[in-house]
Amino acid sequence: MTHPLFRDDAYLRESTATVTDLTPEGGIILDQALFYPTGGGQPGDSGALSWGGGHLPIATTVKGDADAIILVPAAPQPLPAVGTKVTQSLDWERRHRHMRIHTALHLLSVVIPLPVTGGAITAEKGRLDFDMPEAPEDKEALAAALNDLIERDLPVSESWITDEELAANPGLVKTMSVKPPMGSGRVRLVSIGQGAQQIDLQPCGGTHVARTAEIGRIRIGKIEKKGRQNRRVNLFLDD
Template sequence: MPHYLCHEQPDLLEFDASVVDARPGAVLLSRSALHPGGGGQVCDTATLQHAHGMARIVGVSVEDGQYWHQLDTSIELAGELHVSIDAPRRATLAQLHTATHILNALVYQQFAGALVTGAQINADGSARMDFDLPEADNDALRSLEGPLNDVIRQALEVRASYVGLRDAQATPGLIRSLSVAPPPTPDGTIRIVEIDGLDQQACGGTHLTNTGQSRAIRMTKIENKGRRNRRVRIELTEDNLVF
């Protein structure tokens, strides 16, 4: 995983770039602040202004380590461009990804270090997390909605740092997935997202800088998926808990 520009400058939602390479319907940019997706999170989208008009960036694909931006038109671009990231979509994804970290922390603490087996974070304001919880009571999981929203209400700082891969692997709880972990950066480090006083774990997604920036979360459904997995579905509400 590279050091994404969206990690280093999360408020950079408009930027200029030049075309490095192009083909009909896709473009490789000299720089990009879009998050390409991954780890269950869908990618950013954006509006792209070029010499002949406008186009939409509707997806990002990784090919041989390069990030191709997929367009909603078959045009082949060249020259200088201006890109405007879809800010409401980014905000929705950042709120949900931060909420899944809170949920993950609460499950990890209250269910004997249960690990994540899957996740999906969607631009429609909904997300799901799957946990390795064969013996858990569903009502006990539902009861975490209150504590999750209490963490939002506390407006805890959220920050990111990088640690060496070996240190991350040797620190219990930093890597929470049962089967996969975020790939290291080219310099051999792992990005760690920390919620002040609550949690820290490896992650390459987009997040808030304070839990109080999130809307409230509603737990919509808990499902049994196979013999071991419990799937917890959540969604953003319209309620702001911090004023």
């Protein structure tokens, strides 16, 4: 099992860890990982590991068995041995863009309150697929509503409920194709806004910004037809 440091603090950029295992494919497992593993439409983090006399670029991060997080080197080269103390350094600019786009997609599901059939995030753009037979008539109005929510600078926070509580409240789940991260006995909920100002609450295992204003302005790209009932809405950061 790897302790997910990104869950404790999504803004942590550097941390020490100990190598606990190496995979047959050349991946590295640490006792605690700064790197977010691919999941929920969000890409795995990249960055680097360093230790006495060694430096290893990390191309991506994936999930392994038994809650292990596997760091995937960018190219074959000598790996730190099991037991080695290493320093993890995150590609922060890339991660932060993932955080901004991921949070913006939560807001997109607020301004388009329809079931979500898919989604994906990159450092350049994000998209959600909706169960939406007809495309929105006014794309600019959609962008304006989204930017209005961003400019309200609402706090983004998390809480936890049990698997059973989530099963008893299926309305919390907006995604039809991606199941909430269940199985450990509890599920993480991400809230945007607080109290009477709360505008969104849904299960999510990804990383997000602390306040919506940190997203910055966005623009809506193409709205594509993806089947009889599906429309794909693309969004981009303005910077």
